Amino acid sequence: MKMALVGFGNVGKAVAQVMLEKKEVLQKIGFKPEVVAILEKDGSWIDEKGLKLQEILSLGKSSPAWKSNTVSKEIIPELDCELIVEMTVTNIEHGEPGLTHIREALNSGKDVVTSNKGPLVLAFPELMGIAEKKHRILLYEATVGGAIPLFHVAREALLINEIISITGILNGTSNYILTKMTEERISFNAALREAQERGYAEADPTYDIEGIDAAAKLVILANGILKMKRRFSDVQIQGITKVTPEMIELAMEDGYLVKHIGYVDRNRIEVMPRLIPQGSPLAVGGTLNVISFHTDVAEDITLIGRGAGPRETSSAILGDILYINKIRKSER
Amino acid sequence: MKMALVGFGNVGKAVAQVMLEKKEVLQKIGFKPEVVAILEKDGSWIDEKGLKLQEILSLGKSSPAWKSNTVSKEIIPELDCELIVEMTVTNIEHGEPGLTHIREALNSGKDVVTSNKGPLVLAFPELMGIAEKKHRILLYEATVGGAIPLFHVAREALLINEIISITGILNGTSNYILTKMTEERISFNAALREAQERGYAEADPTYDIEGIDAAAKLVILANGILKMKRRFSDVQIQGITKVTPEMIELAMEDGYLVKHIGYVDRNRIEVMPRLIPQGSPLAVGGTLNVISFHTDVAEDITLIGRGAGPRETSSAILGDILYINKIRKSER
Numbered sequence: 001m002k003m004a005l006v007g008f009g010n011v012g013k014a015v016a017q018v019m020l021e022k023k024e025v026l027q028k029i030g031f032k033p034e035v036v037a038i039l040e041k042d043g044s045w046i047d048e049k050g051l052k053l054q055e056i057l058s059l060g061k062s063s064p065a066w067k068s069n070t071v072s073k074e075i076i077p078e079l080d081c082e083l084i085v086e087m088t089v090t091n092i093e094h095g096e097p098g099l100t101h102i103r104e105a106l107n108s109g110k111d112v113v114t115s116n117k118g119p120l121v122l123a124f125p126e127l128m129g130i131a132e133k134k135h136r137i138l139l140y141e142a143t144v145g146g147a148i149p150l151f152h153v154a155r156e157a158l159l160i161n162e163i164i165s166i167t168g169i170l171n172g173t174s175n176y177i178l179t180k181m182t183e184e185r186i187s188f189n190a191a192l193r194e195a196q197e198r199g200y201a202e203a204d205p206t207y208d209i210e211g212i213d214a215a216a217k218l219v220i221l222a223n224g225i226l227k228m229k230r231r232f233s234d235v236q237i238q239g240i241t242k243v244t245p246e247m248i249e250l251a252m253e254d255g256y257l258v259k260h261i262g263y264v265d266r267n268r269i270e271v272m273p274r275l276i277p278q279g280s281p282l283a284v285g286g287t288l289n290v291i292s293f294h295t296d297v298a299e300d301i302t303l304i305g306r307g308a309g310p311r312e313t314s315s316a317i318l319g320d321i322l323y324i325n326k327i328r329k330s331e332r
Numbered sequence: 333m334k335m336a337l338v339g340f341g342n343v344g345k346a347v348a349q350v351m352l353e354k355k356e357v358l359q360k361i362g363f364k365p366e367v368v369a370i371l372e373k374d375g376s377w378i379d380e381k382g383l384k385l386q387e388i389l390s391l392g393k394s395s396p397a398w399k400s401n402t403v404s405k406e407i408i409p410e411l412d413c414e415l416i417v418e419m420t421v422t423n424i425e426h427g428e429p430g431l432t433h434i435r436e437a438l439n440s441g442k443d444v445v446t447s448n449k450g451p452l453v454l455a456f457p458e459l460m461g462i463a464e465k466k467h468r469i470l471l472y473e474a475t476v477g478g479a480i481p482l483f484h485v486a487r488e489a490l491l492i493n494e495i496i497s498i499t500g501i502l503n504g505t506s507n508y509i510l511t512k513m514t515e516e517r518i519s520f521n522a523a524l525r526e527a528q529e530r531g532y533a534e535a536d537p538t539y540d541i542e543g544i545d546a547a548a549k550l551v552i553l554a555n556g557i558l559k560m561k562r563r564f565s566d567v568q569i570q571g572i573t574k575v576t577p578e579m580i581e582l583a584m585e586d587g588y589l590v591k592h593i594g595y596v597d598r599n600r601i602e603v604m605p606r607l608i609p610q611g612s613p614l615a616v617g618g619t620l621n622v623i624s625f626h627t628d629v630a631e632d633i634t635l636i637g638r639g640a641g642p643r644e645t646s647s648a649i650l651g652d653i654l655y656i657n658k659i660r661k662s663e664r
Contacts, residue, residue, distance in 0.1 A: 018629055022492055029491065147630035149489035156488065157481035159361060160354055160650040179611065183587075278610070279511065281620065281636040285611030297350055298479035298647035304613040304634040315630035318492040330662045 115142035165265035172287035339419035447474035497597035504619035
């Protein structure tokens with residue numbers, strides 16, 4: 001399968017690395033990745049006969065295949081390949097450059113796999129509309145819950161079930177902070193500082209602690225799984241900055257934990273601190289993410305895993321790629 | 333798809349019931365179930381043009397389609413259908429009658445979906461061998477973890493991953509007893525009594541509390557997911573009858589819970605009481621089941637759900653049926 005990687009940061013590199021590592025496994029399941037282009041914001045590596053990934057991973061821009069000053073959105077429609085893997089940085093205000101990349105890819109007849117939340121938060125119905133019109137597939141497993149194959153489970157494994165609501169912990173940073181506050185009885189600010197020192201929180205942690213990242217993910221869950229047209233502005237958002245050690249203590253005395261919970265059903269879409277009973281599937285600590293589907297036949301099915309990390313995220317991206325490969329092969 | 337249900341207890345009835353309820357959903361995904369036979373140990377309902385499920389569910393053996401004294405293992409090879417759904421009662425000593433049913437079904441060219449642990453615990457390699465030789469599919473999602481689509485996830489969604497080990501709580505009854513002992517600081521016997529009163533434990537609870545049921549499930553996980561030929565006698569088994577409130581108290585003081593944990597990797601296969609940190613994905617309470625896959629790319633992926641219940645189990649069985657339907661349709 002001829003493909004192009006768009007965005008070659010930590011996640012893009014992990015995808016290339018795992019494809020190299022897993023060469024034999026991929027061969028066994030009938031998948032031969034041929035990466036014909038890797039596009040970055042300041043240039044690209046292109047070889048229509050297939051790039052040497054090992055060389056690019058070690059030489060980077062010193063590789064002879066590197067060409068500076070190319071423009072990804074102009075290259076994408078011209079590329080002779082079947083699949084675009086869009087992994088540029090998320091922007092949930094204007095969605096660029098990912099939004100244009102995905103539009104161009106679908107419009108020029110390519111399937112798309114993305115880890116980029118921005119385009120989906122802003123334009124889910126539009127992008128799915130283009131995909132349908134062009135008979136292309138657009139998958140986005142890595143956008144919510146990192147390594148957790150939650151869209152796959154909802155789409156394939158729970159096919160007979162109606163998913164009535166989705167509840168989850170969608171942001172590892174805020175979960176880490178609340179877990180630290182609970183375990184060590186420290187203040188929000190002290191826990192945030194620790195998260196920053198360990199690299200779990202950014203210098204500006206607003207997106208994580210104010211629930212903006214979780215709200216963006218809820219919008220993708222609402223559109224992708226519940227098939228509802230919800231926008232970011234529909235989400236009722238409350239961050240965790242006002243949670244105190246006293247609130248946590250009080251909750252624990254009654255057997256509860258304070259967790260930053262995202263929730264979406266037909267009537268509500270919200271992220272806020274909520275009390276979760278100890279021993280509940282939602283009561284997991286650390287940087288873990290959780291997604292719980294409430295269904296009409298299987299009852300509650302919960303998935304837990306790493307919500308971040310380049311290598312973990314590459315598992316979700318490669319899952320999507322292999323799924324598309326399987327579908328396209330079955331059509332031949 | 334022409335199919336036969338073998339075993340019409342609570343699970344078999346739930347499968348029929350959900351197929352009726354979900355008629356429109358099934359139609360939408362291109363699946364038209366035609367149940368041409370329902371086989372019970374003392375007779376059968378047979379109609380090659382398709383049985384009326386609603387009538388059989390309400391009239392039972394008073395239905396005009398009922399015929400007494402038929403022998404399932406003689407009928408199965410003769411049936412004109414594509415799929416046998418084997419749901420008779422598990423026996424892990426001799427595997428019957430399920431073992432013969434599955435052999436006959438595969439040998440006569442039918443795909444098989446089963447919820448019956450016995451045949452798989454005793455004869456996994458043999459049955460998979462027949463399936464392969466006959467180019468038939470044998471699926472068994474409902475045998476471990478009830479409603480949790482764990483085999484589906486391992487087979488499809490984690491395709492790129494090597495699953496290195498599997499850890500889980502595989503029996504809801506023993507999890508309920510340990511949870512009660514933890515929450516109410518009561519003795520094992522008091523908790524067992526409560527489980528029996530609520531219908532979570534049988535009059536003879538040996539299979540659940542001694543780890544026999546969990547060990548059987550570990551054998552299926554070892555064979556089905558880790559592709560290792562492990563037998564029941566390979567499992568190191570320790571029950572929960574010797575767990576005391578004092579042990580639980582001591583564990584909790586250090587932030588741990590006592591859980592009945594099944595574990596399997598290349599070197600070990602065992603079920604025993606173990607200490608699990610609070611806040612771990614394995615620390616879920618009540619009658620819930622948990623399965624955690626340790627993998628080389630996604631790290632740990634954990635699934636939680638109802639381990640029992642006819643309706644919940646039917647979700648897993650119907651998931652398998654729809655998967656086979658999809659495969660067989662794509663081949664046409």
